[in-house]
Each structure stands twice: as structure tokens, then as C-alpha cells.
Amino acid sequence: MNTNFRAAVNRQGRRIAIAGIGAVATVGIAAMPAQAASWTSSITGGAPGFESHRWSDDGASNNIQFTGCRDDYQDKTVGVTLRKDVTGPDPEYSTAQYTACFGGGTSSGTWKSKGSGDFYFAVNYQYNGVHVWVTKVGVYF
Structure with a gap:
């Protein structure tokens, strides 16, 4: 060659x-494999029982943070309830009362692992008439 x-x-x-x-x-x-990812958003006039979009996680703890809150009745508190999306009634876990976000700070709640699955949070679940605005919502898992 x-x-x-x-x-x-x-x-x-x-x-x-x-x-x-x-x-x-x-x-x-x-x-x-696709990995679960944290996300941020906002809430505009969330009525009682407002539900966030769903996220999937593999059993990690969930931390939900609100920054820059206001409501239409000057209550200066918002209840955040973690829920799991299942067939039948969705179980609800403890409700955290967020107040620091109304003073310009950040309110945060952490829920320990509830197993893998699809989760969401409800705002002012089972409250009457209080709408809420949140400049930044952060969900970390």
C-alpha cells in the first residue's frame, strides 16, 4: 500500500x-433517567383551596417557600397545606401558617417524606373568603 x-x-x-x-x-x-426538579412560580389572587400544580418526587422531603405575600383582608397569614394526589380523596398533611412573607421576608415550611408520588399544596384550604397574592413561590424537594 x-x-x-x-x-x-x-x-x-x-x-x-x-x-x-x-x-x-x-x-x-x-x-x-429524568430527575425531579424544584420549581418557582407566583400566586395571583389565590382563592381559598387554591391548588398548585403537581410535582413528582421519589420520597424526598418537601420545602415550600413564599416571599412577598399580601391578602385581601389584611389577615397577614396564609395557610399552606401539603397534599398528595391519589385516586380517591387526597390525603392532607399538616398546615403551616405563613406570616413572615407579609413583612417582606420569606415564610418556609418543610414536610418530611411522605413516600414517592405526585404532590401539590393548597392555600387557605377550608378557609372562607381570603384571597392571597405571592410574589415568589419556591418548591424544593
């Missing part, structure tokens, strides 16, 4: 090897 042909074959082989490694890396990334 002449040296030019050999060099061309080696270059072609390297290109194929690099393309193959890139394909394996891409498949490896795509095959990674």
Missing part, C-alpha cells in the same frame, strides 16, 4: 471512531 492511501484510510477511520463516540455519548445522555 502506498503511504497516501494508508493516511487516507487512517483519517477515515478516525472520523468514524469520533462519530461513533459522539453517537454513544448522545444515546447515553438521552437514556439518563
